[in-house]
Amino acid sequence: MKIRNPQSGEKNELNMTSMIDIVFLLLIFFVMTFKIVEMEGDFSVKMPLAGSSNSTVDPTELPLKLRLRSDDTGTLVGMELNDIQMGNGPEAFDKLRGTIIGQIGSSAPVAEEAGEGPEVEIDTDYNLRYEYVIRAITAVSGYKDGDQVVKLIEKIKFAKPRR
């Protein structure tokens, strides 16, 4: 006997409208909240109040004093490391790094534990833009050798602000 199936030719289709609505809402949410993440890192420095430090200063170590001078607009006009002029252009920071390598005696990575080794005191004019201070800290902290970071000086402190 032949069974007649009246629904045989019809397709069962789901109603996609509500799903597409939600999917678009999600998409709009993610597009609106999307922000390209900029990688950030830290220069970690231990700066106790002057006089409260328990560490003893090695008298044989030459104190490193970095003086940064600025004009009224906050632009770097001069940089001196222990009275050695570094200049003020982009090459000044390379010269500073080279001098630091010469001062601490070796271009090899600092082998001591963090907190040991030479210290540099940064004495900057009040108006100098912070960007230059970070560039100076970068120059004295180390340099990149390929993908590896070679550390130079890890102890950094600020002198009293010059008003």
Next chain:
Amino acid sequence: MRVKRQKVDMAEGDMTPMIDMTFQLIAFFMVLINFAQTEANDHVVLPNSKLVKPPEAPLVFPIVLHVAADGRVYLGGDDYTAETLRIGLDRELAVIRGEGKKPADANVVIRGHKDCAAGEIQEVVRVCQDSQLVNFALRVKEDRS
């Protein structure tokens, strides 16, 4: 004359490729979205440095200070000057002491605007030092160029 009514099929476009693409876009944005950017502040554009790397472990007891170009210091939801910052720091230190820790255990994260006066940062550091804080992290943007 009787007109024979024809059954008209609704013309439906094939939605499959569009839905595929939409799901791919959602997956892309979901993977890249970062809800942990709570430390960022619109007033601060960080200077950059080639030496820094993103920290592998989060800092212990971080106190994040945003120093804007005009020298205002943002801590939590409030803004201070270098002179009034002590009030905000005392509040943070009370929380740290409440957990049985010392100020020296805290880490001060300084997010200074690249164009702010270095003296302002020095003032902030000095105020923190007066509050017995010793660990500082000068936050900068990683320069990959």
